[in-house]
Amino acid sequence: MAVPARAHGPVSALALALTDIHKSFGDTRALDGATCHVRRGSIHALLGENGAGKTTLMRIAFGMIPADRGTYERSGRPVRFASERDSISAGIGMVHQHFMLIPAFTVAENVALGGHGRFRASDAVAAVRRVGEATGLALDPHARVADLPIGAQQRAEIVRALARNADTLILDEPTAVLTPSESEDLYRWMRRFAAAGGTVVLITHRVREALGVADDVTVLRRGRTVLTGAADALEENAVVAAIVGDALAADGAAPLDATDGPVVFALQGASVRDAAGRVRLRATDLVVRAGEVLGVLGVEGAGQRELLRVLAGRIAPTSGSVQRPATVGFVPEDRLEDAVIPEFTLTENLALAHAGTLRGRVDWAQEHRVAERVIAQYDVRAAGAEAAMRSLSGGNQQRFVVGRERHRAPQALVAENPTRGLDVRATARVLATIRELARAGQGAAVVYSTDLDEILALTRRIVVCFDGTVREVAPPADPTDRSPYARALVGADA
Numbered sequence: 001m002a003v004p005a006r007a008h009g010p011v012s013a014l015a016l017a018l019t020d021i022h023k024s025f026g027d028t029r030a031l032d033g034a035t036c037h038v039r040r041g042s043i044h045a046l047l048g049e050n051g052a053g054k055t056t057l058m059r060i061a062f063g064m065i066p067a068d069r070g071t072y073e074r075s076g077r078p079v080r081f082a083s084e085r086d087s088i089s090a091g092i093g094m095v096h097q098h099f100m101l102i103p104a105f106t107v108a109e110n111v112a113l114g115g116h117g118r119f120r121a122s123d124a125v126a127a128v129r130r131v132g133e134a135t136g137l138a139l140d141p142h143a144r145v146a147d148l149p150i151g152a153q154q155r156a157e158i159v160r161a162l163a164r165n166a167d168t169l170i171l172d173e174p175t176a177v178l179t180p181s182e183s184e185d186l187y188r189w190m191r192r193f194a195a196a197g198g199t200v201v202l203i204t205h206r207v208r209e210a211l212g213v214a215d216d217v218t219v220l221r222r223g224r225t226v227l228t229g230a231a232d233a234l235e236e237n238a239v240v241a242a243i244v245g246d247a248l249a250a251d252g253a254a255p256l257d258a259t260d261g262p263v264v265f266a267l268q269g270a271s272v273r274d275a276a277g278r279v280r281l282r283a284t285d286l287v288v289r290a291g292e293v294l295g296v297l298g299v300e301g302a303g304q305r306e307l308l309r310v311l312a313g314r315i316a317p318t319s320g321s322v323q324r325p326a327t328v329g330f331v332p333e334d335r336l337e338d339a340v341i342p343e344f345t346l347t348e349n350l351a352l353a354h355a356g357t358l359r360g361r362v363d364w365a366q367e368h369r370v371a372e373r374v375i376a377q378y379d380v381r382a383a384g385a386e387a388a389m390r391s392l393s394g395g396n397q398q399r400f401v402v403g404r405e406r407h408r409a410p411q412a413l414v415a416e417n418p419t420r421g422l423d424v425r426a427t428a429r430v431l432a433t434i435r436e437l438a439r440a441g442q443g444a445a446v447v448y449s450t451d452l453d454e455i456l457a458l459t460r461r462i463v464v465c466f467d468g469t470v471r472e473v474a475p476p477a478d479p480t481d482r483s484p485y486a487r488a489l490v491g492a493d494a
């Protein structure tokens, strides 16, 4: 990845020094002696498996929750933030995995709110423009957040933090929702921000990218710091070993080919228009056969969202026809929005997924047993089946959703960025689950991912969406050649 070289200037004080931090939630020991020292003017990658405690540690750094024990210094001085307001005043900003913007408000209104009354609306509009120009994170200040695609919502979160003059930014898995080129832009921007004296804590699961962009790395495992050091002195394998704690079983499975099996999904001239009448998916013909995984690529707003929802049965095409199996599992991109109710327990969220077929008669003891099975099979770190969904880490919520959908033994699975927020081990497991489902019986899977490597590891049947048109890209003779996909993504050769 082409990002500017690291700046290795002298780094005087530590921007953040969290030492021997402990934190429990009830019986769950989230942090058990975690230490993270972040140099001013550096990018510091914070790595670890799902549930390792990364988010908890940074929520403490951001003043959202207090530590049970441990010391916290900001720029060499002990601090005790009572709330986010304190840490924001101290120049810290945090962009969460699940965005905190108010959807009904515009970008500028969200920035104004974030200033706790310090911003006037016109100042906020100017601040959005100023930050956009300085960072390349361009946004229409008057756009309603609800109308923005997920990547743009994230840009709005970053812009909001910068508009409040944060010099230390905590980004919780920022690239999970970005396309590869958007990620590169963000990394480039992070390097410039750090070179100008800013400090970034980057929570991520992408080890290679972390080593490429960060100055320093800290790895947490089960709430403890197990590795810390300069990124350029660390081997990728050593970092992965520190994250998982033991040898990782290589998935090693070959990508699946097209088959001539029975038809599982068929679209004929399927088009989708949005509420404003704009065409989102243009007269699409597509067949997915048993035994296949169809990989879907596309940049934001290219039509893949509508394509996947038509196949999953979440929306009907405005014209044309769709043939789909009776049972289709769906793993949507935004799990908190579309897949779960955070306040409900895992058991309740399990029952919810097939509430329509239960006709109000829920066997709660049975649902509880199934939830426990999903927890065990998918290694979901949770206090139990009666824990609230919101108490799980982001990656563990995703594991539960994938496990729940698979457990219903659907004939087909439709998934959007199914490994978003998952660590290396969980990612391998989800990819294996998708292959398994496609190979078992008469199944098939349709998977959209922003990660081309992930799609190429899964399948050789790939379609690319561009401006609402869905086009199949034949596998290139050289399997390492990415150029046909790159061209299709920008609508070249169409």
Ligand SMILES: Nc1ncnc2c1ncn2[C@@H]1O[C@H](COP(=O)(O)OP(=O)(O)OP(=O)(O)O)[C@@H](O)[C@H]1O
Pocket (backbone or CB within 6 Å): 025, 028, 029, 030, 048, 049, 050, 051, 052, 053, 054, 055, 056, 057, 381, 382, 390, 391, 392, 393, 394, 395, 396, 421
């Ligand atoms: N508010 C809470 N109530 C109960 N348990 C919690 C709460 N917040 C976090 N935990 C638990 O603490 C542990 C650490 O969670 P945390 O979110 O910090 O992990 P993470 O490393 O950020 O994981 P991920 O990569 O999946 O986001 C997990 O076992 C989680 O279930």
